[in-house]
Amino acid sequence: MKKVLIANRGEIAVRIIRACRELGIETVSVYSEADRQALHVRYADEAYLLGAAPSRESYLRADKILEIARKSGAEAIHPGYGFLAERADFAQACLDEGLIFIGPRPSAIAAMGDKAIARRTVTKAGVKVVPGTEGEGSLSNEELLSVAQKIGFPLLIKATSGGGGKGMREVRNKMEMPGLIESARREAEASFGDGNVYLEKLVEGARHIEFQILADQHGNVIHLGERECSLQRRHQKLLEESPSSFIGDDRNFREKMGSVAVKAAQAVDYLNAGTIEFLVDKEKNFYFLEMNTRLQVEHPVTEMVTGIDIVKEQIRIARGRNLSYTQEDVHQNGAAIECRINAEDPYNSFLPSTGLVTHCILPTGPGIRVDTGVYPGFEITSFYDPLISKLVVWGETRGQAILRMRRALEEYRIVGVRTNIPFHQRMMDSHRFMGGQFDTRFVEERFSMDEPEDDKTTNPEIAAVLATLIYHRQYEESAQIVRKGERDATNWKWVGRWERMHR
Amino acid sequence: MKYVTSVNGHDFSIEIVDEHHLNLNGQMLEVDFVTIANQPVYSLIIGGKSYEAYVYPGEEDYQVLLKGSSYAVKVEDEREKRLRAAGGRAVSESSDFHLKSPMPGMVVALPVAEGELVTKGQVLVILESMKMQNELRSPRDGKLNRVRVKPGDRVEQRQTLLSVI
Numbered sequence: 083m084k085k086v087l088i089a090n091r092g093e094i095a096v097r098i099i100r101a102c103r104e105l106g107i108e109t110v111s112v113y114s115e116a117d118r119q120a121l122h123v124r125y126a127d128e129a130y131l132l133g134a135a136p137s138r139e140s141y142l143r144a145d146k147i148l149e150i151a152r153k154s155g156a157e158a159i160h161p162g163y164g165f166l167a168e169r170a171d172f173a174q175a176c177l178d179e180g181l182i183f184i185g186p187r188p189s190a191i192a193a194m195g196d197k198a199i200a201r202r203t204v205t206k207a208g209v210k211v212v213p214g215t216e217g218e219g220s221l222s223n224e225e226l227l228s229v230a231q232k233i234g235f236p237l238l239i240k241a242t243s244g245g246g247g248k249g250m251r252e253v254r255n256k257m258e259m260p261g262l263i264e265s266a267r268r269e270a271e272a273s274f275g276d277g278n279v280y281l282e283k284l285v286e287g288a289r290h291i292e293f294q295i296l297a298d299q300h301g302n303v304i305h306l307g308e309r310e311c312s313l314q315r316r317h318q319k320l321l322e323e324s325p326s327s328f329i330g331d332d333r334n335f336r337e338k339m340g341s342v343a344v345k346a347a348q349a350v351d352y353l354n355a356g357t358i359e360f361l362v363d364k365e366k367n368f369y370f371l372e373m374n375t376r377l378q379v380e381h382p383v384t385e386m387v388t389g390i391d392i393v394k395e396q397i398r399i400a401r402g403r404n405l406s407y408t409q410e411d412v413h414q415n416g417a418a419i420e421c422r423i424n425a426e427d428p429y430n431s432f433l434p435s436t437g438l439v440t441h442c443i444l445p446t447g448p449g450i451r452v453d454t455g456v457y458p459g460f461e462i463t464s465f466y467d468p469l470i471s472k473l474v475v476w477g478e479t480r481g482q483a484i485l486r487m488r489r490a491l492e493e494y495r496i497v498g499v500r501t502n503i504p505f506h507q508r509m510m511d512s513h514r515f516m517g518g519q520f521d522t523r524f525v526e527e528r529f530s531m532d533e534p535e536d537d538k539t540t541n542p543e544i545a546a547v548l549a550t551l552i553y554h555r556q557y558e559e560s561a562q563i564v565r566k567g568e569r570d571a572t573n574w575k576w577v578g579r580w581e582r583m584h585r
Numbered sequence: 586m587k588y589v590t591s592v593n594g595h596d597f598s599i600e601i602v603d604e605h606h607l608n609l610n611g612q613m614l615e616v617d618f619v620t621i622a623n624q625p626v627y628s629l630i631i632g633g634k635s636y637e638a639y640v641y642p643g644e645e646d647y648q649v650l651l652k653g654s655s656y657a658v659k660v661e662d663e664r665e666k667r668l669r670a671a672g673g674r675a676v677s678e679s680s681d682f683h684l685k686s687p688m689p690g691m692v693v694a695l696p697v698a699e700g701e702l703v704t705k706g707q708v709l710v711i712l713e714s715m716k717m718q719n720e721l722r723s724p725r726d727g728k729l730n731r732v733r734v735k736p737g738d739r740v741e742q743r744q745t746l747l748s749v750i
Contacts, residue, residue: 464688507652544629
C-alpha cells in the first residue's frame with residue numbers, strides 16, 4: 083500500500099494524513115469548494131475537488147471519490163468518521179473497484195449499521211441488549227405508539243441508520259410522542275437520507291462506557307480498554323476519558339466487559355477498528371447499545387493511555403498483517419481526558435457560532451495533544467459539524483489529568499468564533515465531575531453555566547476594570563474624531579503625503 | 586474620567602486617572618492594559634497581577650470571559666448616570682422584538698403562525714445549521730408578526746426572520 087485516499091475533512095482527515103506520513107504512505111485528499119484552504123488539503127500530497135460545499139454534493143459523493151481514487155492511483159480509502167464511514171454500499175463499491183477499504187467488511191457494517199439486526203445478532207451471541215423493541219425495520223407511527231406502551235416510558239426514539247444523537251428523541255409520555263416521532267424522522271431524513279426510527283427503553287442513571295476493539299484478518303480480536311463517554315448534551319459527546327472512573331480499580335469488571343465486547347465484535351466477524359458501546363447502570367449491569375464500525379472521534383484518549391496508534395494499526399490490519407499487540411500487551415497507563423472544542427456558545431444555549439477564526443493559540447507543553455483542522459484565517463461554516471479541535475491531555479492519575487486540562491483550557495485562545503471552552507472549564511471545576519459522580523443526564527439536568535461553584539474564586543473587579551478601560555478607550559477615540567484639525571498621523575507622514583500629491 | 590461599572594448587579598467605582606493609573610473603589614492601582622494582536626483579547630497587568638480575558642461588546646453591556654467565568658459588565662460614566670436618573674428608562678418590554686438569525690442555516694419549521702399569540706420561551710423557528718436543529722425562542726410574550734421566511738428558506742446570519750409585537 084503506497085497511496086491512501088482520505089474520504090473526509092477536518093481534524094480526522096489531518097489525523098489520518100499524519101499516520102500515513104509516519105508510515106511513508108502518500109496521501110490523497112478530497113475537498114469541497116468551502117474547504118479549498120483547509121488543513122487536510124494543504125497537508126496532503128494530492129488534493130482533488132469534489133464539488134459544492136453541502137456534504138451531499140461533496141463528501142457524500144461516493145461516485146466522485148471512487149473516480150478520484152482511480153485517477154490518482156490510490157490503493158486504499160480511509161473513510162474517517164461520519165460521511166461515508168458506515169455505509170456498507172460504499173465499502174462494497176471500494177472492494178468492487180479493487181480498492182482496500184480501511185475499515186470493516188461491508189457485511190459487518192450492514193449487520194451493525196441496522197441496529198435492529200445488530201441487536202438480534204449480538205443477542206444470539208449471548209450479549210445483553212438494552213430492553214426495548216427489536217425494531218422490525220420500518221414501523222409506522224401507529225405501530226410505534228402501540229409498542230411504546232409495552233416498553234413503558236421514558237423511552238428513546240432513535241434513527242435506524244443514525245449515530246451521534248441525530249434523529250434521537252426522548253419521550254416522557256404518550257402525549258408528546260407523535261410530535262417527537264415526526265421531528266426525529268425529519269432529522270434522520272436530513273442527516274442520513276433515511277427516516278426510519280426505532281424505540282429503546284431509557285436506562286436512567288446510566289453511564290455510557292465503550293470499548294475499543296481491534297481485529298485483524300487472521301482472527302485475532304483484542305480490546306484496548308474502555309472510554310467513559312457519559313458527558314453528553316443532546317446525545318452528543320462533549321468529553322471523554324480513559325479509563326472510566328466508574329470501573330476504576332475493578333479489573334474483573336473491566337475484563338468482563340472487554341471480553342463481552344470482543345464477543346460482540348466476533349459475532350459479526352469484525353475486521354479493523356471498531357467500538358462497542360455499553361450502557362451501564364449503577365449495579366454494574368451492562369447492556370450492548372451499538373457498535374460503531376469506524377474510527378471514533380474520541381480514539382485519542384485510548385491512544386494516550388495505551389500508547390497504541392489506532393490509525394496505524396488500522397492501516398496495518400488493512401495490509402493483511404497481524405496485529406502488533408496481543409491482549410496481554412495492552413495496558414492502561416495513567417489517565418487521559420479529551421474535551422471536544424466546538425464552535426458553539428455555552429452562554430447562549432450552545433447555539434453554533436460561525437465565522438472566520440482570526441486568532442488562535444494552541445495549548446502545548448507536557449502531556450498535551452491537540453487534533454485540529456482549524457488555523458487562523460480559516461472560516462467555520464454552517465455546512466459541517468462544529469468541531470474545532472479535540473484537546474487531549476494525559477496525566478499520571480485522573481486528578482493530574484484534570485489539573486493539566488484546566489491549565490490547557492486556560493491557555494487555549496480562539497478568536498473569531500465563540501467556543502465551548504468555558505463549558506469545559508466549568509466542568510473541570512465541578513465537584514461531581516472531579517468525584518466521578520455523573521451519568522449521561524448530568525450535563526442537561528444538573529449542570530449550569532450560570533451558578534458558580536461555591537469555592538471558585540471569581541474576579542468581578544477585574545472584569546469591571548477591563549470593561550471600563552475598553553469603554554474609556556472607545557470614548558477617547560470618538561472624542562478625537564470630534565476634535566477638528568488635529569492630525570491623526572505624524573508630521574513626517576503628512577510631509578510624505580504632501581510631497582506625493584505634488585509630484 | 587469617573588465611571589460606575591456594575592458586574593452582575595454589583596457596583597464598582599472606577600476613576601481612570603491617566604494612562605497607567607486608576608482608582609478602584611478608592612484604591613489607587615498601577616495598570617498596564619493592551620490588546621493582543623488587535624483581537625478582542627486583552628492583557629491587563631494591575632497592581633502587579635496579570636490577567637487575560639476576552640471582552641465582547643453587547644448591545645448594552647460587555648461580556649467578559651475571564652478564567653472560565655463569564656461576567657456581564659455595564660459601564661456608565663457619571664454624565665450618563667445623571668441623565669438616566671433624570672430621564673427614566675428608555676428601553677422597555679413594549680418595543681417590538683425582531684428575531685434575527687444567530688447563524689446561517691435553513692429554516693426547517695415555523696411552529697407558530699403569523700398573528701398567533703406567543704409566550705416567553707416558546708419556540709418560534711427551528712433552524713438547521715451545522716447538521717443540528719436549533720430552536721429559536723421568544724424572549725417575551727406577544728403576538729407573532731411579519732414572518733419573513735418559510736420552511737426550506739436558506740437564511741444568512743443576522744437576517745431578520747420575524748417579529749414579536
